Amino acid sequence: xxxxxxxxxxxxxxxxxxxxxxxxxxxxxxxxxxxxxxxxxxxxxxxxxxxxxxxxxxxxxxxxxxxxxxxxxxxxxxxxxxxxxxxxxxxxxxxxxxxxxxxxxxxxxxxxxxxxxxxxxxxxxxxxxxxxxxxxxxxxxxxxxxxxxxxxxxxxxxxxxxxxxxxxxxxx
Ligand SMILES: Nc1ncnc2c1ncn2[C@@H]1O[C@H](COP(=O)(O)OP(=O)(O)O)[C@@H](O)[C@H]1O
Ligand SMILES: [Mg+2]
Numbered sequence: 435x436x437x438x439x440x441x442x443x444x445x446x447x448x449x450x451x452x453x454x455x456x457x458x459x460x461x462x463x464x465x466x467x468x469x470x471x472x473x474x475x476x477x478x479x480x481x482x483x484x485x486x487x488x489x490x491x492x493x494x495x496x497x498x499x500x501x502x503x504x505x506x507x508x509x510x511x512x513x514x515x516x517x518x519x520x521x522x523x524x525x526x527x528x529x530x531x532x533x534x535x536x537x538x539x540x541x542x543x544x545x546x547x548x549x550x551x552x553x554x555x556x557x558x559x560x561x562x563x564x565x566x567x568x569x570x571x572x573x574x575x576x577x578x579x580x581x582x583x584x585x586x587x588x589x590x591x592x593x594x595x596x597x598x599x600x601x602x603x604x605x606x
Contacts, residue, residue, distance in 0.1 A: 436581040436590050440597065443574045445485060450600055451577065451593070452486040455564075456493025458592035459546065465585050466516055470545045472560055474552040477568030479524075482575050483550045486566070487520055490548070494518070503550070507535070517545045526554040533558045564589050 442448050459471065475483035488500040496511055496518075503509045503522040511518040519540050523532070532538065532555040541547050541560045552559050563586030567578045581587040 435583075436587045438579050438590060438594055440577045440579065441574060442482070442577060445482065448482045448485050448575065449489040451597060452489025453493040454593040454596035454600075455486075455589065456490040457596060458589050459490070460494060461592060462585060462588060463515060465588070466546060467544050469585060470541060470543050470547070471585060471589070472541060472562040472564075473546070473548045474562040474565045475548065475550045475568065476552060476565065478570055481568035481570050483566075483568060484522075487548045487550075491518065491520075508537070508540075513546075515544075519545065519547045520550075521547065522550040523554040524551045526551070526556075530556060530558065532556050562586070 440447075440451055442451060455473070459466065462471070465471075475486065477483060484502045491500050491511060494513055496513070500520075501509055503520050504524055507521060507523065507525065509520045511520070521537065526532065537555075538558055538560075549555070549559070549562070552562070561582055563581065563583045565580045565582065569576045569578070579590055581590045
């Protein structure tokens with residue numbers, strides 16, 4: 435499956451990648467309606483996972499506050515034609531909290547799930563369509579993106595094209 439890495443020298447680039455993924459997802463709504471979509475975001479605290487999801491939600495038309503789900507575990511967003519669930523499992527201690535919290539049922543057709551700290555959800559966590567792994571290098575971030583399904587491949591392909599176009603045109 436498709437893999438690509440993005441170099442993000444500062445937060446404007448994180449914002450651009452989030453928006454590119456949001457725009458791409460918007461073009462895939464029919465498939466999201468049919469299958470649902472899952473995005474995972476791995477990497478250290480402060481790497482930019484929440485910042486990226488915030489930008490993605492902005493591209494999908496969310497104008498209100500986008501809080502980190504660090505304490506709530508889940509922040510839901512009601513988009514016009516689908517549900518968007520932003521999870522953060524940092525505080526999961528292990529065991530099967532993912533299943534007992536009833537979160538598994540939320541991974542469903544018509545739903546987009548963006549998951550920070552997916553490793554802490556355990557074995558019941560569904561395979562993502564697209565995974566992002568953040569590495570902090572001095573100041574900049576490097577994000578390794580991997581598609582794990584046809585939807586994920588279409589999603590990432592479109593986001594890569596948007597980011598390349600942005601770089602080529604110097605559009606910031
Ligand atoms: N590419 C980047 N380079 C440097 N700083 C960044 C970059 N992207 C985001 N940041 C900053 O790093 C912090 C990331 O915080 P946050 O998104 O909450 O991280 P996480 O959810 O991964 O713990 C924010 O202060 C953000 O402005
Ligand atoms: Mg976060």
